[in-house]
Amino acid sequence: MAFFHSEADMKHPSGYALIRRHLRRYPHALRQHLLQELNRLVTCEPVIGIMGKTGVGKSSLCNALFRSEICAVNAVEACTRQPQRVRLRFGQHYLTLVDLPGVGESVTRDGEYRELYQRMLPEMDLVLWVLKADDRAFAVEEQFYQDVFAQFRGPVPPVLWVLNQVDKTEPAEQWCWLSAQPSALQAEHIARKQQVVARQLGIAEQNILPVSVRGRYRLSRLVEAMITRLPKQARSPLVPHLQNGYRTTSIISTASSSFGDAVVEVIDKVIDLAPLPQVARSALQAVTHTVARAARSLWGFFFG
Structure with a gap:
């Protein structure tokens, strides 16, 4: 219309x-x-890809950011092994989220996913690559990033690396739920984790954003990063879909x-x-x- x-x-x-x-x-x-x-x-209808292993909290993150329910959170198995397109509508505005199947399930599936991701990259305005903060290594992500993004011929959409579930960072019992903040020791460990991930993946540290959906931590920072990294024409159409608290003056x-x-x-x-x-x-x-x-x-x- x-x-x-x-x-x-x-x-x-x-x-x-x-x-x-x-x-x-x-x-x-x-x-x-x-x-x-x-x-x-x-x-304009922004298209945002959501990438990451199964169980990193992709659905929970999207449900925390956007007004519409994205998909049922399933802790046992992946919601789907095929790209799940979710077209959100608010008023006259649409937003498409492409929930891509998680990497690291098996060598065979990862090979299939590489081709799938490369085929779909050109249509995306932004990619949120979700990592789990308490994972010890990111070898799968490193290999996948190099194979899919670094070798991609053509313009690649901007990637924001979301270090999710930082409330589980040790010592997890020190997380302050009342103020939605990590303890001083947790904050130190989170910063160190950002440095490790940046070094391992060969990316800028400022592109790694620590958040916690359950701990209500720094989701607004993620939204600010999304708005600045999206193409100009895709920024405004994203705003109506955001939860009330993220539609700030800034x-x-x-x-x-x-x-x-x-x-x-x-x-x-x-x-x-x-x-x-x-x-x-x-x-x-x-x-x-x-x-x-x-x-x-x-x-x-x-x-x-």
């Missing part, structure tokens, strides 16, 4: 009417093209600013491709940032 309606439908003031008003100087055909492109921005500010930037890029692209005299092209480019400011101010109308 298109968000932008015909001018006949604009008898009452709305965000769409205001956008049209700012585009009134554009030739009709160009204005329609712009509205179509803006509509694509508003209706998250909304980043998303709305990115939406305005994406609008500028769309307008510049459409103007560059249009067969216009240079004078007309310059005149339209001069009002581009006015339209972008309007888009930012109307962010809540589209995504709130």
Whole structure:
């Protein structure tokens, strides 16, 4: 369903009417093209891959982040050995989560999964690779990451490594459930674990995010990282799907600013491709940032 309606439908003031008003100087055909492109921005559907071994808490993590229930958490066996696509809807916005089967089950299955992951990588905007904080080694993940990502030909989606269940970090009995914080000794061990994982996988330490769903620890930091790593056009459509506590002023500010930037890029692209005299092209480019400011101010109308 298109968000932008015909001018006949604009008898009452709305965000769409205001956008049209700012585009009134554009030739009709160009204005329609712009509205179509803006509509694509508003209706963009982010695709996030969820990777990791069975039992690392992928489903629990997703259920903690997003408003919709993702899939039943099963501690005995994997939910599925096939990619499970979950299409979430909130209002007019959609989000697709691709829950990929866990690595490390067997050599045969890992070989199948490598091909599967490589085939699916190009369609993803972001990958959350979930690790279990109390695992002692990550040789399987290291090999898999090198085989799938490092050797992939083409653009690779950004990866956030989620060090999950850090409340189990020794000494686990020292976790403070009331303040949702690790003890000083646990915090030291968590930091050391981040360093070990970064060194073993050959990745930047800031890409490893320690969290605990059960301990309500640093999930907001993970959401902030997701928003900044997603492509500009995918940031705002993610926000409506987040649990209430993660739709913070900072998250909304980043998303709305990115939406305005994406609008500028769309307008510049459409103007560059249009067969216009240079004078007309310059005149339209001069009002581009006015339209972008309007888009930012109307962010809540589209995504709130």
